[in-house]
Amino acid sequence: EAAVTQSPRNKVTVTGGNVTLSCRQTNSHNYMYWYRQDTGHGLRLIHYSYGAGNLQIGDVPDGYKATRTTQEDFFLLLELASPSQTSLYFCASHQGAGTEVFFGKGTRLTVV
């Protein structure tokens, strides 16, 4: 079964700090996604990628950068973290439209 592994699982950082969230998938899926999940807003798409080196902007990209260094690895970067970025972050991957989507267990980020 496809595995999506996120790290770290929990992270606390200070306002203005620099944070990198990592995601690795082991099934060579083309598509990878970063979401944040907040009460009242549900899951919101931050950035996504169609393959290594490709990046697409999602619905809430402000304050976030992403890099897809390989087919397997997708990183989310917060260069000047703010308290509004306190959230539960999920990474997901799949092969394409109509295929099963696999999610990681999530990273809980707190910005104090």
Added chain:
Amino acid sequence: EQQVQQSPASLVLQEAENAELQCSFSIFTNQVQWFYQRPGGRLVSLLYNPSGTKQSGRLTSTTVIKERRSSLHISSSQITDSGTYLCAIDYAQGLTFGLGTRVSVFP
């Protein structure tokens, strides 16, 4: 504007009852998926249903593209069905999710 609307927002069931969850979307698409999530937990894909009716165990999904809606029927609910059910559409801008229906099943 929320492109994917789900109803009801929450649902309380007694074990063995059936339930019907609704999803409507603002665009015409045949890429509709249903997911399940425990509080604070990982999302798990339940069903991909581009059109018509699709069944997986006690779950049945019916999608009507021209009406831009999909439903998820849970039959003979069990306590372990408790959690949030999310509908998502997959189109040019990636997967877009509704806010979900929170289901609570009691004995």
